[in-house]
Structures are given as C-alpha cells and as structure tokens.
Amino acid sequence: MFDQAVAAVEGALAAGATYADARTVVTRHQRLDAADGHISRITEDEKAGVGVRALIGSSWGFFAVNDFEQARAAGERAAAIAAASARVPGQALRLADVPVVEASYATPVDVDPFSVAVSEKGDLLVELTAEMMAGKGISRTSGKLEFWDTNKWFVSSQGHRISQHIVESGGGMDALAIGEAESQVRSYPQSFGQYETGGYEVIGRWNLPGHASRVAEEAAALLSADRCPSAVTDVILEGSQLALQIHESVGHAIELDRILGWEAAFAGTSFLDLAQLGTLRYGSQLMNIQADATIPGALATFGFDDEGTPAQRVPIVSEGIWVGVLSGRDTASIAGLPPGGMVRADGFARIPMVRMTNVGLEPGPHSLEEIIADTREGILMETNRSWSIDDRRLNFQFGCEIGWEIKDGRIGRMLKNPTYTGITPRFWGSLDRLAGGDELIHWGTPNCGKGQPAQVGHTGHSAAPARFHDVRVGVLG
Amino acid sequence: MSRFLELCEEVVERVPAGIEAQANIRVTRKALTRFANSFIHQNVAEDSAVVTLDLADGGRTARAATTLTDDASIERLVAAALAAVALNPVDEYWTGFAPPGEVPAVDHYDPATAAADPGDRAAVVADFIGAGGGLSAAGFCDTTEEILAVANHLGFRFEGAATSAVLDGIHQTPTSAGKAHRASRSLAALDGASVGAEAAGIARAAAGGVDVDPGSYEVVLRPNCVATIGAFVGLYAFGGKAASEGRTQVVVGEAQFDPKVSMRDDVADSAALGLPVDWEGNPKLPVDLIVDGVSRGFVHDRRTAAQMKLSSTGHGWEFSTWFGPAPTNLFIGGGDRSEEEMTASIERGLLVTEFNYCRILDPTTLYVTGLTRNGTFLIEEGKVTRPVSNLRFTESFFETLREGNVLAMGNDPRLADSEYGPRMVHAPTMHLAAWNFTGGARG
Incomplete structure (x- = not known):
C-alpha cells in the first residue's frame, strides 16, 4: 500500500511542490449501541483512501481521494491548491528537521476486537442496559462498544516510509432518570465511555457489569438530592x-x-x-x-x-x-x-x-x-x-x-x-x-x-x- | 439514471430476496480555503464517496458502509451487512424503509459553485482580508457539492445534488476581534469585501473592551447568537428523542413562548441549503415547531417516530441515533425592528455578536452555559457606548423565549452561524428583556 502514497507524492512534486507527504489509510470501525435492554444500532464501516499534502511557499495544499487509481492525480491537485494560495501569501513555511526513517509500529493487542462475535458484544450491552433499566426510577439506559482498526502507510518526499497498525477499543454506559422538569444521568467509566489503544481486553478490564446497578441507583437518587x-x-x-x-x-x-x-x-x-x-x-x-x-x-x-x-x-x-x-x-x-x-x-x-x-x-x-x-x-x-x-x-x-x-x-x-x-x-x-x-x-x-x-x-x-x-x-x- | 443510482440499485439487487434493503451513495466534493494571520495557510479539498447498505430481516437491522466502490469491496459490504443482520437482535421499533413517494422539490444547486476552484475561493478571501485595512484576518471560505442517490427494495428512488458556500471570518485588533459570516448555495453570492468590512468594523468598535459586572442584562442578540439558541431548542426541546424519552418541556398545542416567536423547518424554502432526503432515506417534510408562540410539533427520525407511533418527518442525520433527530433547515421568524431600533429602546444593556462554546447543563430545562465572543458592547441610554470584555452566561434557552422576555424580533433574518454549524439556521436579531451573565473575563 506504499505504492499509492508514493504515486501521490510524486504527483505533487511533479506539479511544483517543494515538499510533499502522503498517507494511505484504511480504517475499519465498528460500533454497537444498545438502549433499555435492546440493541439499537450496529454499524460497521470501512474507509480507505489516500490524502496528500503539498507545500508551496507559505501554504499547504491538501487533496484526498478514495479512488486509489487517482493517487498521482491527487498529488497534482494538492500542489495546484497550494499554488493557488499564492494569491494571499505569507512567509514561506519551513519544516523542522526530523529523522528520515523506514519503520513500522503496531499497537500491542491481546484480543483482536473484530474477531469477537458481534453477538457476544451485543449480549454484553443488552445485559448492561437491561440491568440498569431494572433500577427503580430509571427512564432510559444506553450502552456502547466501539472499535477501530487503522492501517496507515506514510511516505514523504524526504524518504520516510512508515507503516502503522493502530487498534483502539472502548465503550461505556449510562442511566437516565427523568423527574419533574429535570433529568439526571450517571455514566461509567466516564461520560464519553473509556477508550484505549488495545484490543477487546480493554472492555474486560473495566468490568462494566460490576457497575451497572450502582450507576442506576445513583442516577435515580440524584432526582431527590x-x-x-x-x-x-x-x-x-x-x-x-x-x-x-x-x-x-x-x-x-x-x-x-x-x-x-x-x-x-x-x-x-x-x-x-x-x-x-x-x-x-x-x-x-x-x-x-x-x-x-x-x-x-x-x-x-x-x-x-x-x-x-x-x-x-x-x-x-x-x-x-x-x-x-x-x-x-x-x-x-x-x-x-x-x-x-x-x-x-x-x-x-x-x-x-x-x-x-x-x-x-x-x-x-x-x-x-x-x-x-x-x-x-x-x-x-x-x-x-x-x-x-x-x-x-x-x-x-x-x-x-x-x-x-x-x-x-x-x-x-x-x-x-x-x-x-x-x-x-x-x-x-x-x-x-x-x-x-x-x-x-x-x-x-x-x-x-x-x-x-x-x-x-x-x-x-x-x-x-x-x-x-x-x-x-x-x-x- | 446516473452511475450513482445504478450502483445503489446494483447493491440492493445483490441482497437475497426477502431481506429488506436500502443502499445509498453520498458523494462529497468539498474544498476549504483557510486563512490566518492574513494569509492562506491551509487549503484543502476532498473527493470522496461512501456507499451505505441498510438491511432488515424480520426486524433485525444492520448497517455497513465503505468508501471503496470496486466490485470486490461492494461484495464485501453486502457480506458484512448480511452477516451482521443475521446476528443482530430484533429491533422492536423497526418500521421499514420509505416506500415510493414524493420528495420535497428543491433547487439548492449552483453549477458554478460545484465547479469553483481554489483560485475562486482565494479571490473571496483576498477581498475579505483587503477590507480589513491592515487588521489581522482569519477564517475560511468553502465550497461543497454533495450528491446523494438512494434506492431500496420497495422501489423508492432518489437522486439529487446540492451546493453550498460559506465565508466566515474575523478581523482582529491587538485587543479585539469582530466576526462576519455569510452562507449561500452560490459562491458568487458571497461578497468578500462587504463581509470583511463588517468584521473589521465590529473589531475596531470592540477594541479596548472594559470589564462589566456579571448580572442580568437586557440584551440585543445578533443573528449568530439567535441561531445557536434556535439550534439548541430545535434539538433538545423539539427533537423526537427528547419527546420520546419524556425529557422535554414542550407540550404541543400550548402557548409556551412569546407570540413573537415562530420556528419551522423547511428544506424546500428557497433560502435553505441541502438535500430533501435525510440520512435514513426518508423525505424531509416541513415541520412547524412553534407558531406565534404556540408549540406545534416535533421532528422525528424513523426510530423516534416509531416509539411515538408516528411517521418519520425525515429528520434523521449522521448521529441521530445518539443525539436524536434534529431540524437542520430551521427558520426563526423575523420581525419588524432593526438592530438600531432595538438598541434605541434600551436604557442599559448589552449587544452581543456571537456566542462561543455553548454546552447544555440540563437538557430538560435547557440551561446552557457559554461565552460571548467577537464583539460585545454596552448599551446605555439607547446607544452603543463602549466595548466590553467577553462574558460567561448561564441561561435557559427555553425560558428565555417565554412570553414577556422576547421584546422584539429583527427585520434581518439570514442564514447564520450557530454552535452546531453554519448551514442550518436562518435567524434574525432578537431583543430580550433579561439574560443572565454569570461571570466576567476574570472569573
């Protein structure tokens, strides 16, 4: 997958860029939502494309396409966009030196989150939201699990060739209590959920089921606090x-x-x-x-x-x-x-x-x-x-x-x-x-x-x- | 039929008979020229397409999407959606895809804007910066072409395109900033020089702002502030999620607001932007939220409508699963007063250009905290007398629209910027009897 990034950088340089870099990125994302003991939505999407950045004078030009065959043309477009900025120029941008490397990196993962069955993840969310919903005074509950698997291939006109594989996992839950002209909510592990780099083991570490009843009790109690x-x-x-x-x-x-x-x-x-x-x-x-x-x-x-x-x-x-x-x-x-x-x-x-x-x-x-x-x-x-x-x-x-x-x-x-x-x-x-x-x-x-x-x-x-x-x-x- | 609609049909045809299927392809060609310190520093564009497949099988639903449109990727998309739909539990609120039917007729497309190049945007930016007469400028000018094609197993077909262009910027003195904002379906409608002059005028007038004590002030809120109030009220009070969960104070049929307040959502209005079909593939229907102070109705997506045993009004959006359906072509009714007339009636108050970083404290009472930004002024004895430092407010966006607190609506409604984005709300200037400022620049 370095080839598309290379083509994009070559296109940008040929079109006048003084520096260019490009990333080919393939991201797989999965999110499961549940509410009140039922699955409410499961989405899985895949985004792939190449984005190229070209420097001319004082401005970056950037162009992205999801059609890999257009990678070189994307580089040319990025340079043309940067060149158009010359109508409103500033001082020329320079880049601080960094080591030019060929390298790779991968997130350490114990359990590939995409290898875990959707049904297992769904069962966890149903269990969590149902348990919270059983709490006295609770009007609505929700839970989510979310995972990203991202592969990136980075190429620069200075010679960088870097591939990375980043895996992120997270999730959380909340309970809502609705009273007279007010609503109170409690969440766990935090209001947006907790997210980390790593695999499905991240979810297990937070022991979501162990906190479901407390979260519900606190949300309901807040109404009368x-x-x-x-x-x-x-x-x-x-x-x-x-x-x-x-x-x-x-x-x-x-x-x-x-x-x-x-x-x-x-x-x-x-x-x-x-x-x-x-x-x-x-x-x-x-x-x-x-x-x-x-x-x-x-x-x-x-x-x-x-x-x-x-x-x-x-x-x-x-x-x-x-x-x-x-x-x-x-x-x-x-x-x-x-x-x-x-x-x-x-x-x-x-x-x-x-x-x-x-x-x-x-x-x-x-x-x-x-x-x-x-x-x-x-x-x-x-x-x-x-x-x-x-x-x-x-x-x-x-x-x-x-x-x-x-x-x-x-x-x-x-x-x-x-x-x-x-x-x-x-x-x-x-x-x-x-x-x-x-x-x-x-x-x-x-x-x-x-x-x-x-x-x-x-x-x-x-x-x-x-x-x-x-x-x-x-x-x- | 375009290749996009053909692709949608092809995707639907790959789904085995008996499974409900809907495919859409959303093509985005967006370019944004960004400037700061009075030069263009980031200039970006993308040409991307996302194919989304929704399936339902006996009430089990699933969604999969990909940016890859080659045959193998589409096959993988269908396989992923089929695998997911087989595993998922039954969605008790599943009511099916939209049947063939009428979609609101809109014409929100400008070919010249779709074809705009970076030179066109740079020219608008140059005019904006030049109008500042040496002030430091920052902002952006963008152009967007969005194409949507939808096909489902019931025979519903839609294909449409829309364009938009936005010029949004500030001019800055060493002690102040002033903002101006315009949006249209057409880049040609954006006059960089006049927008820049407006921002520069506010910045110069705001220079050297002094602190005033927090407290309750009579206020004149410019359109960007009013657009933010409208966006919050539209989502949190008149959104179907708030209604279905019972956490809105809205009671349909009751006179809950000042008679001068009206809000409606209407993608077919000639001044609106965007496409007439929502993210779920449902036609986006006009909805009256408030008419002359009386609460009239909610906006719904498929799920919230089902929960309330209603039909979707076509107000699903990218994140409506989590935030709920929202009015995204909101029109707040104007009045007959100019900003100057409103100001002239105030003994002591504040004129506010823009709100910043507004966040809900309680979605039911709609208490919101935020700050003023880019031009706040003291009004004394009917005149704007001096600039003041930014203030923090904590105010109920619901209560502030109650009868008696809304003293006048402006004669200047326009597509304004809001906390939730620049293309959604038409709003006028608004004159309120009281607004609670809870903190000054120093806390």
Missing part, C-alpha cells in the same frame, strides 16, 4: 473530570498552532505567549504535565505521528512552570522549538494538524482517601456532564454528574447539578493535593473537535483525583 450550593469552597475532582479539565485548560492552550494564531477564527487562540515559555507560572508546584505518546495502552499512543516524527514524551509544565508546547514540523520551525511529533489527521481525507497526544498530570503523593480526610469543607465532583471554555482557554465552567459534600474529612450528602468555574492559571495555582499510585488512570477522550473541515481526534489524559481550593461552585442562571 439537594442542589449543589453556590459557594466558594474546596473542590475535589475525580480522575476522569480532572482529565477533561487538563484537556480543555491545558491541552488546547498549549497547541502551538493556536498560540501562533492559526486557529483564531474557529477554535480560538491561547492565553499563552511564547515569550513566557520557561517562566510563566501555570499552576502550583504539584502541577507536572507531560505530553507522552509512548504510554502503553493510552488512547493517543502511536509509533510516529502523521508527518513521520517519532512518538515522544515532552515536558509541558514542570513544578508549575510552563515549559513546553504541542507542535508539528511547521509550527516548531516558526517557534524555533524541536518538533514534538504531535501532528495527526482524522482519517485519510483530512490534513494533519497539531493534536494532543497523551497530555497528562504526573501522579502526586496523596490518595483520594487522604485528600477527603484532609478536607474540612468542600465538594467532591465526579464524571463530566458539561464543559465550556473561552477562546483563549482561560475562563471555564464545568458541570459534573454527581457531587458529594465533604465536611470535616468525611463524605456527606449527595449533591445534584454540581458545577464549578474558574480562570485557568488561578485554578491550577490552587492545586494543593494530588493523588497517585494506582489511582492514576490513562483516560481516553475520543471526541476532541478541532479544525476546518472538522476533525475528531483521539486524545489521552492521565489523571488521579486532586483538590483545588477556593473554587466557585454552584453557578446558577
């Missing part, structure tokens, strides 16, 4: 909520294309200024963030990114100081930084762009039990329900599915509709307790939107429970 009070107090975030906090208030903020203004009109920019790299205080001393595409089993783990740069572990925040960014070869060159290998595309038909890898918080010295015991007054919040943050990644507001009042070191009453809001560096500066050990989980986020045309990225975020002090909670309309 007290509302989260409006206050400024200590907040303890459970790991999956902290993972999304990292995603939104760190992961996107450190994307170099945002910092350089390339996403200004849509996703936005960043409050970070490269002049402050190495000096800006992002958070407290407990805050150590790494972007690590090499973590076994994490969702954004791979061998090479989609422009041939090897997967890396890059420090982002060190003892609270901002020290790193997410970059690709072009953005790194502009910023004068080493390329981080963080450029990926959503399938063959999208241009590679800066995407988060596994951007995670290093573990801390505490445990959740210790953090709770050490909290005089606060709220423990679990599982994301809503998220919103401004275009500079400063002003955020998150809602969670469930909260628990903490008083004098003990968990108290259940609270519904817990929300919290803050300003990114002030919030991270208030991080004062951080769990670690086996409470650190490599959470996967399968639905990161970015770019135009829209791309969905798969990112990872290692996180353990943590406490933040003096946080505004219970934001009401």
